[in-house]
Amino acid sequence: xxxxxxxxQKAHLGCLPRVGGAGLALSESWGTWRxxxxxxxxxxxxxxxxPVRGKLNAGVDTVQHGVEGLMYLLTESSxxxxxxxxxxxxxxxxxxxxxxxxxLLQLYLDNRKEIRSILGELAPKLPSYxxxxxxxxxxxxxxxxxxxxxxxxxxxxxxxxxxxxxxQVLQTDPSTLLHLIQQLEQALGEMKTNHCRRxxxxxx
Amino acid sequence: xxxxxxxxxxxxxxGDPRRLSRRAYAALLRAAFRGVLQPRGGVADPELSDxxxxxxxxxxxxxxxxxxxxxxxxxxxxxxxxxxxxxxxxRERIEQFCTEYQKHREALEELLxxxxxAPPHVTDVSWxxxxxxxxxxxxxxxxxxxxxxxxxxxxxxxxxxxxxFSCTMEQLQFQRTTLLYSRKTDLVGKLxxxxxxxxxxxxx
Numbered sequence: 061x062x063x064x065x066x067x068x069q070k071a072h073l074g075c076l077p078r079v080g081g082a083g084l085a086l087s088e089s090w091g092t093w094r095x096x097x098x099x100x101x102x103x104x105x106x107x108x109x110x111p112v113r114g115k116l117n118a119g120v121d122t123v124q125h126g127v128e129g130l131m132y133l134l135t136e137s138s139x140x141x142x143x144x145x146x147x148x149x150x151x152x153x154x155x156x157x158x159x160x161x162x163x164l165l166q167l168y169l170d171n172r173k174e175i176r177s178i179l180g181e182l183a184p185k186l187p188s189y190x191x192x193x194x195x196x197x198x199x200x201x202x203x204x205x206x207x208x209x210x211x212x213x214x215x216x217x218x219x220x221x222x223x224x225x226x227x228q229v230l231q232t233d234p235s236t237l238l239h240l241i242q243q244l245e246q247a248l249g250e251m252k253t254n255h256c257r258r259x260x261x262x263x264x
Numbered sequence: 265x266x267x268x269x270x271x272x273x274x275x276x277x278x279g280d281p282r283r284l285s286r287r288a289y290a291a292l293l294r295a296a297f298r299g300v301l302q303p304r305g306g307v308a309d310p311e312l313s314d315x316x317x318x319x320x321x322x323x324x325x326x327x328x329x330x331x332x333x334x335x336x337x338x339x340x341x342x343x344x345x346x347x348x349x350x351x352x353x354x355r356e357r358i359e360q361f362c363t364e365y366q367k368h369r370e371a372l373e374e375l376l377x378x379x380x381x382a383p384p385h386v387t388d389v390s391w392x393x394x395x396x397x398x399x400x401x402x403x404x405x406x407x408x409x410x411x412x413x414x415x416x417x418x419x420x421x422x423x424x425x426x427x428x429f430s431c432t433m434e435q436l437q438f439q440r441t442t443l444l445y446s447r448k449t450d451l452v453g454k455l456x457x458x459x460x461x462x463x464x465x466x467x468x
Binding site for chain 2: 139140141176179180182183184185186187188189190191192194196202203204205206207208210211212213214215217219228229230231232233234236237238239240241243244245247248250251256259260263264
């Protein structure tokens with residue numbers, strides 16, 4: 061699968077040979093930093109504030125466009141998980157020197173894993189499990205009933221809902237607890253069945 | 265077992281054959297237990313149509329108070345008959361009361377035990393397993409994902425919305441070998457810990 065770049069993106073990336081390998085290395089160091097910090101929004105901070113600009117010997121707009129182009133190149137390639145060969149063929153149209161192409165390839169291969177993990181976090185999310193705390197109690201009496209022996213498992217469920225941690229306090233009885241465990245173990249076992257394994261294998 | 269003055273007065277009326285015939289007494293006893301255990305059912309009974317409504321009201325209130333107090337204190341047969349004897353009920357009527365009480369004792373304790381505030385009670389878990397293929401930001405994002413729904417119910421607030429959240433396979437149960445010394449965070453592991461502790465506690 062080849063990556064198709066628009067004329068505008070090609071023009072943006074065109075500044076790379078001018079700023080040279082040193083510029084690329086610098087771009088890389090704060091490019092990845094930016095992915096981690098602004099990954100979710102994929103928004104660039106104004107380049108003016110960046111310390112590298114002076115060293116690149118180029119205008120603000122040129123640097124900003126160059127970095128945006130580079131980020132697009134790396135993000136899209138990582139998103140599509142394109143192969144080494146396809147990546148090389150995709151950047152071939154830019155007409156860069158072999159040395160620069162090699163640098164770009166290395167940049168892609170070195171950062172692909174991290175970029176993919178950041179992109180993976182951007183999936184539409186339901187509240188997801190974070191952790192669980194539990195406590196064991198025996199209720200001994202209440203206003204309406206004396207002399208009880210009622211075991212109870214109190215659970216505090218922490219969920220991650222769009223980066224916010226929420227908690228839910230729940231309670232259950234011993235037999236339901238065993239039932240829950242049994243059900244969840246069945247759920248885990250399901251992934252090991254031939255049906256699920258076949259689907260998973262054929263997808264890859 | 266202590267009753268209020270009004271209830272004691274009512275109990276004395278209960279034992280008065282001139283106010284309440286034997287058949288009316290039996291009908292009133294049934295109606296009182298029904299009124300406590302199934303509050304939505306009416307008290308109407310043809311056997312009671314001849315009884316003076318004011319007497320009927322006080323007798324019914326007294327019987328209900330006596331039933332609830334006995335249930336609350338988990339009174340045994342002896343304690344209940346002692347209390348009724350004080351109110352001058354005859355042997356036969358006391359015997360009848362105690363027999364009805366024994367018959368409904370379990371349901372009564374269950375009802376009284378369920379009164380009061382408690383966190384939502386988990387009654388069941390349902391799950392489905394999906395295999396994630398791709399997201400808008402990431403192709404080939406292969407990963408099994410579970411969606412769990414905890415069914416809960418609440419004794420006072422009536423129905424409670426179910427609690428749904430997603431969970432990866434590792435969050436459900438991670439491989440112990442890779443994380444030997446770190447704290448457990450997986451759901452099934454935690455629930456199993458709770459079940460184990462519960463088992464130990466019941467052996468004490």
